[in-house]
Amino acid sequence: MNRYSLDFSPLLGYWDVFLHGTLLTLQMTALAVVVGVAVGVLVAFGKRGRNRALAWACTVYIEIVRNTPFLVQIFLFYFGLASFGVRMPTFTAAVLAMIINIAAYAAEIIRAGLEAVPRGQIEAAECLGLSRWRIGWHVMLQPSIEKVYPALTGQFLLMMQASAMASQISAQELTAIANTVQSDTFRSLETYLVVAALYIVLSLFIKGLSALLGRAVFRRSRVVNQAQRPGRRAASVATAGGAA
């Protein structure tokens, strides 16, 4: 058995390529997450809505996406559409496939949140004469998103990792770039170790960002959390009053 020794030095010259790939992956994920969640919200409301046909269509969509591999979805979307004459750049195809994928997962998560909204609260809002749209936004959607926020961000992380599969249709992102670098340098193991580290950094970054975002957006839960922390109670109630 020959002893192989790791040598990362040939990769040093590629740092800008790696950086570029990391940014592409981040960009891809951000696009897919933002659009995907918006679509997911619509699908979640569609599934709960009174229109039977629409609700059924939403259920079928969610179940099909959640019970088939993302890789097959990408192939079907990219190669399948191409065979019908619909051609698009690989980056677009990858992002669209990611949107279709994450919208289904987000819909299911948000629907669980909507289901947890007490019936009485919706009735109370109706009694107060709030319009349907305002009930949907203030009474149903906002508290549910707050409740399912951790599950949602967990899904974003999984999506970021799933974006690696976009390399299989040669869309340019971190993994595809790693494939190129390793065939240039013949340092496959080192390349993938570096990329693994970059993915870990990316996921820590997304985790941190979503925690910060959550704290900024969901002021109510922050105030409640602080108030519940023993010892700080008086101080935090005072600040909460000030903030309100």
Place this chain on the structure above:
Amino acid sequence: MTPLETGLFGNFTAVHLAYLFKSIGWTLVLSLLAFALGAVGGFGVMLARISPRRWLRGLAMVYIEGIQGIPLLILLFIVYYGLSLYGYSLPALVAAGLAMMLYVSAYLGDIWRGCIDAMPKPQWEAAECLALTRWQTLRLVIVPQALRLSLPPTVGFLVQIIKMTSLASVIGFVELTRAGQVINNTIFQPFLIFSLVGAFYFVLCYPLSRWSEAMERKLNVAHR
């Protein structure tokens, strides 16, 4: 030529269908292998995660965070290229199985740790009062109860595992997705073939998803 010109089935024949069917077997073999190896690893990770030793808990946490931050595709490449560079030329099934073991053990360890944590504290205290050792407490009191709780998420994760096996296609292991690619390379009917492949995955995964949801609903009712 578009499918509209060649007809929906084109050159797709019974031979291709039989090939796809046979490859489902390999998807199942890899899923079971990944689950079995991952469950053993995951149990170890779970034990380390709840260990009274601080360094062991920390190590397990770093392992979970690290593995959960890396895409399975990259893990597959690392294991596949890594092992071959050090002189072990392993069949793709073994390389895929090992990479998935790493991945699955991090997730299952995390899921199961959550189930153990959900056990009421007095259960531990009562066991201590009965002079059970830590190991006895786990084996006789905690784990049997946590098992019931862990069943829905574990079955749910099994669905993820089946879907994940599609990634083994990139290192040349001929499972369902790879078989679809191989057929597609000869007759180029991507829409038909990948729809079929997707349908096969759906048939495998959907019943498990429903089962997992049904169990969870039952547990929630019991806990209400």
